[in-house]
Amino acid sequence: MAPRKKAASVPNSPVSMADLARELGVSMTTVSRALSDHFSIGPEMKLKVQKLAKKYNYQPNRMASALRKGQSKLLGIIVPYLEGRFFPKVVRGMETAASRAGYNVVICQSNEDLGHERRNIESLLSAQVAGILVSVSRTTDDFRHFEKVRGRGLPLVFFDRTMPGNALNAVVLDDREGGYLATRHLLSQGGRRVAHFGGLQQLTIYRNRYQGYRDALAEAGLPVEEELTHFGDNTEQDGAEAMRRWLALPNPPDAVFAAGDYAALGAMQEAERQGLVVPADMAVGGFSNETFTPIAKPSITTVDQRCDEMGQAAVRLLLEHIDAQAQGLEFASRQLVLRPELIVRESSQRLGRLSPTPEPLADAAVQ
Amino acid sequence: MAPRKKAASVPNSPVSMADLARELGVSMTTVSRALSDHFSIGPEMKLKVQKLAKKYNYQPNRMASALRKGQSKLLGIIVPYLEGRFFPKVVRGMETAASRAGYNVVICQSNEDLGHERRNIESLLSAQVAGILVSVSRTTDDFRHFEKVRGRGLPLVFFDRTMPGNALNAVVLDDREGGYLATRHLLSQGGRRVAHFGGLQQLTIYRNRYQGYRDALAEAGLPVEEELTHFGDNTEQDGAEAMRRWLALPNPPDAVFAAGDYAALGAMQEAERQGLVVPADMAVGGFSNETFTPIAKPSITTVDQRCDEMGQAAVRLLLEHIDAQAQGLEFASRQLVLRPELIVRESSQRLGRLSPTPEPLADAAVQ
DNA sequence: GTTGTTTTCACAAACGATTGTGTAAAGCGC
DNA sequence: GCGCTTTACACAATCGTTTGTGAAAACAAC
Numbered sequence: 001m002a003p004r005k006k007a008a009s010v011p012n013s014p015v016s017m018a019d020l021a022r023e024l025g026v027s028m029t030t031v032s033r034a035l036s037d038h039f040s041i042g043p044e045m046k047l048k049v050q051k052l053a054k055k056y057n058y059q060p061n062r063m064a065s066a067l068r069k070g071q072s073k074l075l076g077i078i079v080p081y082l083e084g085r086f087f088p089k090v091v092r093g094m095e096t097a098a099s100r101a102g103y104n105v106v107i108c109q110s111n112e113d114l115g116h117e118r119r120n121i122e123s124l125l126s127a128q129v130a131g132i133l134v135s136v137s138r139t140t141d142d143f144r145h146f147e148k149v150r151g152r153g154l155p156l157v158f159f160d161r162t163m164p165g166n167a168l169n170a171v172v173l174d175d176r177e178g179g180y181l182a183t184r185h186l187l188s189q190g191g192r193r194v195a196h197f198g199g200l201q202q203l204t205i206y207r208n209r210y211q212g213y214r215d216a217l218a219e220a221g222l223p224v225e226e227e228l229t230h231f232g233d234n235t236e237q238d239g240a241e242a243m244r245r246w247l248a249l250p251n252p253p254d255a256v257f258a259a260g261d262y263a264a265l266g267a268m269q270e271a272e273r274q275g276l277v278v279p280a281d282m283a284v285g286g287f288s289n290e291t292f293t294p295i296a297k298p299s300i301t302t303v304d305q306r307c308d309e310m311g312q313a314a315v316r317l318l319l320e321h322i323d324a325q326a327q328g329l330e331f332a333s334r335q336l337v338l339r340p341e342l343i344v345r346e347s348s349q350r351l352g353r354l355s356p357t358p359e360p361l362a363d364a365a366v367q
Numbered sequence: 368m369a370p371r372k373k374a375a376s377v378p379n380s381p382v383s384m385a386d387l388a389r390e391l392g393v394s395m396t397t398v399s400r401a402l403s404d405h406f407s408i409g410p411e412m413k414l415k416v417q418k419l420a421k422k423y424n425y426q427p428n429r430m431a432s433a434l435r436k437g438q439s440k441l442l443g444i445i446v447p448y449l450e451g452r453f454f455p456k457v458v459r460g461m462e463t464a465a466s467r468a469g470y471n472v473v474i475c476q477s478n479e480d481l482g483h484e485r486r487n488i489e490s491l492l493s494a495q496v497a498g499i500l501v502s503v504s505r506t507t508d509d510f511r512h513f514e515k516v517r518g519r520g521l522p523l524v525f526f527d528r529t530m531p532g533n534a535l536n537a538v539v540l541d542d543r544e545g546g547y548l549a550t551r552h553l554l555s556q557g558g559r560r561v562a563h564f565g566g567l568q569q570l571t572i573y574r575n576r577y578q579g580y581r582d583a584l585a586e587a588g589l590p591v592e593e594e595l596t597h598f599g600d601n602t603e604q605d606g607a608e609a610m611r612r613w614l615a616l617p618n619p620p621d622a623v624f625a626a627g628d629y630a631a632l633g634a635m636q637e638a639e640r641q642g643l644v645v646p647a648d649m650a651v652g653g654f655s656n657e658t659f660t661p662i663a664k665p666s667i668t669t670v671d672q673r674c675d676e677m678g679q680a681a682v683r684l685l686l687e688h689i690d691a692q693a694q695g696l697e698f699a700s701r702q703l704v705l706r707p708e709l710i711v712r713e714s715s716q717r718l719g720r721l722s723p724t725p726e727p728l729a730d731a732a733v734q
Numbered sequence: 735g736t737t738g739t740t741t742t743c744a745c746a747a748a749c750g751a752t753t754g755t756g757t758a759a760a761g762c763g764c
Numbered sequence: 765g766c767g768c769t770t771t772a773c774a775c776a777a778t779c780g781t782t783t784g785t786g787a788a789a790a791c792a793a794c
Contacts, residue, residue, distance in 0.1 A: 383779095383780060383781090384780065395780085395781075396783080399781065399782060400782090400783090403782090427780080427781070428779085428781070430779080431779070431780035431781040431782085432780080432781055432782075433781095434781075434782095435780080435781050435782045435783085
């Protein structure tokens with residue numbers, strides 16, 4: 001019998017639109033339209049409403065708005081994982097761009113698993129996100145769950161790892177260019193037999209890095225030798241394994257471009273274990289500019305991926321679609337390609353700068 | 368004049384509660400209550416409803432539900448940053464536990480900035496999250512924004528980095544124990560003068576790690592010497608700087624326990640630059656088990672923080688509060704303390720295992 | 735057959751913002 | 765002062781779900 005109408009759940013936003021309307025003696029319509037700058041509201045009324053809203057620190061209830069408009073102020077993000085340097089940096093860029101536009105981001109990790117990725121999609125759909133940003137899992141070979149998203153009319157933007165096909169929005173790195181730059185650099189440092197450790201060719205990014213490697217070889221008039229390419233997971237173990245095989249060849253390589261920094265590290269360590277000197281006997285280049293690459297000894301030459309730009313660009317592209325769709329316009333899908341940056345360090349420098357100077361850490365995390 | 372009622376925005380969930388009700392010839396009340404297992408619905412009616420819901424893959428509209436119940440299925444997370452190993456791992460644990468309970472997580476990064484942290488709180492409040500998990504920024508010395516959250520009746524759980532005071536929910540690591548274990552280990556390896564690189568004493572975690580250091584010294588009957596402690600940021604630069612000062616002392620240390628791995632790395636590198644051998648002349652221990660610690664040469668002894676457990680425990684604690692509050696109960700705030708784990712590597716091993724065997728990377732991220 | 739109890743369900747009012755439609759009031763020319 | 769357009773606002777329905785209240789049906793006890 002006790003009056004516990006508002007006792008259990010304290011009102012989330014102390015002041016609602018109705019409160020403002022009551023205080024001003026106008027209807028909720030007027031308040032709503034004044035706040036959204038509708039043309040049918042007079043300028044001085046708009047000012048009065050906005051001032052009162054500021055005074056009471058009015059925050060519109062997003063649930064109500066989302067319910068009515070059928071669209072929330074949430075952007076869904078699916079990444080394979082968050083460890084490392086790349087994805088956190090991209091996510092930070094996304095968050096920056098999203099919050100500038102009044103959006104929040106919901107992050108899901110697929111753990112490189114198709115099933116997980118499907119569930120993430122379901123989860124984001126049921127959270128009524130306004131759009132989805134996704135970097136597909138390594139194991140994804142079925143893309144129907146993404147079609148379902150488009151089927152519901154939800155804007156979808158891929159970043160870094162995309163899906164096959166052209167009729168889609170994507171922001172990617174020019175991985176071919178990255179592979180080309182790294183390989184050309186290794187050749188310019190005197191590499192005559194450059195090996196390649198490639199990632200799983202199922203992912204476009206790895207195919208492109210491989211292509212860049214071949215382009216650089218072709219440009220130098222060198223053949224692509226089967227025995228000098230090895231594909232595997234981007235792990236220390238696989239990198240070391242590949243190096244063992246190469247060093248067992250009658251004519252082993254004198255440089256290696258790995259499509260991932262972890263594999264580069266493993267290959268480098270294995271070469272050193274077998275008595276070779278890096279970079280003199282074996283030059284090494286990686287990909288991703290992972291946090292450990294400037295720390296390793298010798299520090300590792302690698303390719304930086306413009307993480308922050310990628311995140312911001314992806315969100316901008318998504319928001320363009322969301323806005324266009326809200327106005328009933330169709331928006332042609334678009335692909336953005338960012339240019340990577342080669343970062344030369346000790347592991348590949350045979351010429352010049354003979355005394356390697358220590359380099360400060362790229363991004364020293366502070367806890 | 369064209370009928371574009373549903374043309375612009377495709378319905379997000381193809382089937383609503385009303386559809387189910389119509390098909391079954393019952394009211395929406397019945398459907399709603401059948402799905403939420405309300406006592407007033409008969410068992411066979413419940414079954415009928417649930418079967419139809421499954422058949423149509425009915426997904427309740429979360430916005431509507433959230434609006435009505437004044438609470439969404441979102442948990443807000445605020446972390447200082449995502450780079451590195453610790454926070455991504457914690458977040459993964461949180462996501463796991465949250466999704467098991469049907470929640471999504473909204474992640475914000477404060478960038479170690481108080482202003483950012485305040486805006487994050489506002490942003491999460493306006494996203495109507497059901498509760499907030501936060502690890503406070505390094506620069507936060509004013510906690511009123513957290514009081515505001517509690518004032519609104521929103522459950523709040525701190526993790527790792529907490530706020531001063533006792534009447535709060537928190538899941539933390541026993542940092543004192545970690546500092547104690549690391550220091551005791553350095554002493555057991557023959558360290559006679561163990562230095563300490565501490566983090567900013569404003570954060571409890573760093574005060575506790577320092578306390579553990581002192582406890583271990585006291586236990587060994589050693590004094591805490593002012594000149595052997597140095598406080599700063601957990602960066603390579605600060606670590607190197609501290610080492611320079613120590614090595615300039617008439618009686619320099621022979622071991623150092625750093626409250627962070629980056630500082631440990633910097634200190635180690637500086638010692639080597641000055642001609643010392645690690646661990647023979649200078650044993651080094653860090654904190655956090657960062658990804659690079661097993662890669663560094665020599666690999667770095669450190670303290671692991673039970674990231675996954677911390678994340679899961681924090682979410683469980685938060686959900687307990689949310690559920691209790693939904694039932695109108697009061698729930699006493701609680702603190703959970705996790706035990707850290709010392710991971711001994713080359714940088715501190717003076718005794719035994721003289722030929723360091725390479726160790727596989729703790730978590731090789733794969734891209 | 736009446737009363738009382740339990741089970742099972744429907745009615746309708748919320749939640750808070752948005753928006754198509756309706757309608758006063760104001761301004762204008764004549 | 766009439767008809768006209770333009771400006772400025774209110775009414776009320778709506779989004780999809782939840783929930784207090786009430787009432788019909790079923791059943792038991794006497």
